[in-house]
Amino acid sequence: MDPTASSPLVWREDGLPQSSLYGDVYFSSVDGLAETRAVFLTGCGLPERFAKTFVVGELGFGSGLNIAALLDLWRREKPAGAKLRIFSIEAHPLERDEAARILAHWPELGEAAQVLLDHWPGRARGFHRVDLPGFDAVLDLAVMDVIEALEAWDGAADAWFLDGFSPALNPAMWREEVLAAVARRSAPGARAATFTVAGAVRRALQAAGFEIAKRPGFGRKRERLEAWLPGERAIAPPPETLAIIGGGIAGASLARAARAEGLSVTVVDDPEGVAASGNPAALVTPALDAGGGPRAALYAQALARAAALYEAEPGAVIARGVTQLAASERDPVRFAKVAQQDLFEPGAMQATETGLTMASSLVIQPSVITTAWSGEVAHRHVAKLERGNDGWRLLDEAGDLIVRADRVALAGGISTADLLPLPLKPVRGQASWTDAPASAPTAFGGYAVPTRDGVLFGATHDRGETATDVREGDHARNLDTLAKGLPALAASLADKTFEGRAAIRATTPDRMPLAGITEGGLLVLTGLGSRGFCLAPLMAEHLVARMLDLPSPLPDVLSHPVESRRFDSPDTSSGV
Numbered sequence: 001m002d003p004t005a006s007s008p009l010v011w012r013e014d015g016l017p018q019s020s021l022y023g024d025v026y027f028s029s030v031d032g033l034a035e036t037r038a039v040f041l042t043g044c045g046l047p048e049r050f051a052k053t054f055v056v057g058e059l060g061f062g063s064g065l066n067i068a069a070l071l072d073l074w075r076r077e078k079p080a081g082a083k084l085r086i087f088s089i090e091a092h093p094l095e096r097d098e099a100a101r102i103l104a105h106w107p108e109l110g111e112a113a114q115v116l117l118d119h120w121p122g123r124a125r126g127f128h129r130v131d132l133p134g135f136d137a138v139l140d141l142a143v144m145d146v147i148e149a150l151e152a153w154d155g156a157a158d159a160w161f162l163d164g165f166s167p168a169l170n171p172a173m174w175r176e177e178v179l180a181a182v183a184r185r186s187a188p189g190a191r192a193a194t195f196t197v198a199g200a201v202r203r204a205l206q207a208a209g210f211e212i213a214k215r216p217g218f219g220r221k222r223e224r225l226e227a228w229l230p231g232e233r234a235i236a237p238p239p240e241t242l243a244i245i246g247g248g249i250a251g252a253s254l255a256r257a258a259r260a261e262g263l264s265v266t267v268v269d270d271p272e273g274v275a276a277s278g279n280p281a282a283l284v285t286p287a288l289d290a291g292g293g294p295r296a297a298l299y300a301q302a303l304a305r306a307a308a309l310y311e312a313e314p315g316a317v318i319a320r321g322v323t324q325l326a327a328s329e330r331d332p333v334r335f336a337k338v339a340q341q342d343l344f345e346p347g348a349m350q351a352t353e354t355g356l357t358m359a360s361s362l363v364i365q366p367s368v369i370t371t372a373w374s375g376e377v378a379h380r381h382v383a384k385l386e387r388g389n390d391g392w393r394l395l396d397e398a399g400d401l402i403v404r405a406d407r408v409a410l411a412g413g414i415s416t417a418d419l420l421p422l423p424l425k426p427v428r429g430q431a432s433w434t435d436a437p438a439s440a441p442t443a444f445g446g447y448a449v450p451t452r453d454g455v456l457f458g459a460t461h462d463r464g465e466t467a468t469d470v471r472e473g474d475h476a477r478n479l480d481t482l483a484k485g486l487p488a489l490a491a492s493l494a495d496k497t498f499e500g501r502a503a504i505r506a507t508t509p510d511r512m513p514l515a516g517i518t519e520g521g522l523l524v525l526t527g528l529g530s531r532g533f534c535l536a537p538l539m540a541e542h543l544v545a546r547m548l549d550l551p552s553p554l555p556d557v558l559s560h561p562v563e564s565r566r567f568d569s570p571d572t573s574s575g576v
Contacts, residue, residue: 008092017063017102021092024165031219033106035195036069038218043193043226044159046070047077053235054084055551057157057185059173060164061090061141063102064116071135072112081262084137085551087157089149093141096120125342126301127152129541129553131308140553146173150181154559155551158187158233162194167201176204183208188231197223238548239406240264242523243394245382245419246411248277249366249532250525252373253540254409256309259375261548266403268394270415271379272468277366277532279431279501280451284310284362284533285322285443287511290337295512298558299531300343305538305553307360316368318450322361325354325444325485363441363449364533378402385419387520407547409523414466414506416526420518423509423567424527428465430474430502431458436493444485446478455489457482458500459530468502475500505529509567515539516564517546524564 009017016025041047044056058066067086074084094102096117103113111134121128121141130139142149146164160182164173172178179201182192194201197214202225205212210227217224242258244251247269255265284306286299310316326332335356339349350357380402386393394402410416417424433456441449448457458478475498483490507529508514514527523543528535538553539562545552552559560566 007095007098009094009098017098019092019165022165022169024169032065033069033109035218036066037073039195039224040066040161040163040193041069041073043215043224044161044191046159047073049158049191050074050078050082051158051233052079052082053550054078054082054159055155055157055187056084056086056159056161057155057182058086058088058161058163059146059178059182060161061088061093062163063094063099064113064120065103065106066161066163067139068103068106068109068113068116071115071132071137072109074137075112075135078136082136083261084135085155086137086139087142087153087155087551088139089142089144089146091143091145093121093123093143095123122304122345124300124304124345124348126297127553127555128301129305129538131312140551142555146178147181150178150185152555152557153185153551154556155185156187156190156233157185158190160186160190160192162192162196162201167196167198171200174198174201174204176200176207179204179210180208183210183229186229187233188229189233190229192227194225194227195221197225201225236549241266241391241405242407242409242547243268243392243403243405244409244411245269245394246409246413246416246526247370247374247377248411248413249370249536250411250413250528250540251409252277252370253536254411254523254525254543255375256373256537257540257544261544261550263544265375266378266405267374267376268378268380268382268402270381270412277370278503279366279456280433281318281363281449281456282366282533283322283441283443283447283449284364285324285358285531286361286534287531288324288334288338288356290334292337292341292343294558294561296338296341297343297555298512298561299534300341301554301558302535302538303360304345305541306534306536307362309537310362310364310369313369313372316364316372317362318365318452319363319438319441320359320361322358322363322441322443322449323354324356324358325442326356327445327485331355361441365452366533382419385522407521407523409525409543411523411525413526413528414504416506416524420522420524422514422524422526422564424506424514425508426464426466427505427507427529428462428467428502429459429505429530430470430478430500431456432475432478432498432500433457434493434496434498436496439486439489442486446481446485448482448486448489455493457489466504468504470500470502474502510561513539513562514564515543515559515562516566517543518565523547 289296435454438450508527
């Protein structure tokens, strides 16, 4: 899918939207909303089958009509305290304004349609996580081929809306291997519904293990199809409490993600501080990978999710857009390749004569995020973890109890290795800042970004060092680096007095983050290097989903490279 291509729809003379690729209409000429309710909602036994945890899958997101109708019904009929999770697939996504024109046909959808339009997913290739506030619902949209998407998703749906274009016009969506993949991504007792009763579809559903039945159709269609799997979803009691060790962006992101799922969270942070999260400003930028493989996709998706969450936090964003200057002869070619990748939204990356403009990158004020997401923090040093029948116990140096929790997350940067053997290497970095006219956010090997009242620049990069004292010599080194990238700014700061902060980055041998769960049940989020503000929000949501056996926002192909057990960490099932 090329996100820069022209629209996948055309408007017919009768006012109906039609696919320019498949020649089929997006909704019934009789009444698209009524058809959705009859075929998909009723066909999947809704709202009677709604449960506290309910997962809906969909083939063919289109204009979002099915999902808007589902949201409208969910908010009116959902069980108390329930949360809806939606997974939808669309290889040819519409623009938000195109969807708005379609959904305007049914003003009775009201707020359900509006919340979807207000949080309309992007068009970049990959997974898009979208919060739907006010509806206790979250949407994961996969912009990719249907088989690729079904294999990438790790969820199990309770209901499927099979709503691709007509099998006669889009047979690839209805192949036997597609419906077999749907069955593999279904919970016991799942139901599926579709408008078509084509023989090939019926046979493919039966071959995948579904039982089927024809039902009276809607409008001009004489029949529709319902399908169901035997059994019933078994739901294990989820943990209720989570203790997070680490008060930086990794710990704060875990706290936000866990509270969003209803857990009671305690954040425990060493009294010495919160590393780079204590700086007055921070860059939110991806690691650039011209190859366009899994590493590039991970950072692209992480940036999109982080930016959406930071933008939603009042007072967090200092500046939008970051320019990466070319630092070598190879950079212009590399930047051009990055700008052409469909992993980013159209226009988000623009190669120029001097560098790369990253429109969706941000400068944020870390304290706003960590304060809002972490909540009250217990400033204690965790010296030991013990696991018993009542969960985990966090103990201080004297052996006194700090907190007990059902589950524990290790998110303390380099200090995580004190509690769990991990292949983390320290890299000391000191940033410098002063009061000065705001600088446009720029990266050049070093970086310079605006703070609320000046400019921050740096940072040093000293492998193996763990001291956090602020050094005048490192201020000078930062100024020298700044002079190579932005000489005019460096000259204007030459006589300034600088404040600073030194922090220890935690890096891994393969420079990929650690985000996984040990065999003993500990959550691990560390090894974020210098990209913590980009990576942490998405990695945290992935970990919390894994802990609760919920669909992850991370495609399967991207979860393996960050798995914390990839370095064969020892089992911690008996405690640490």
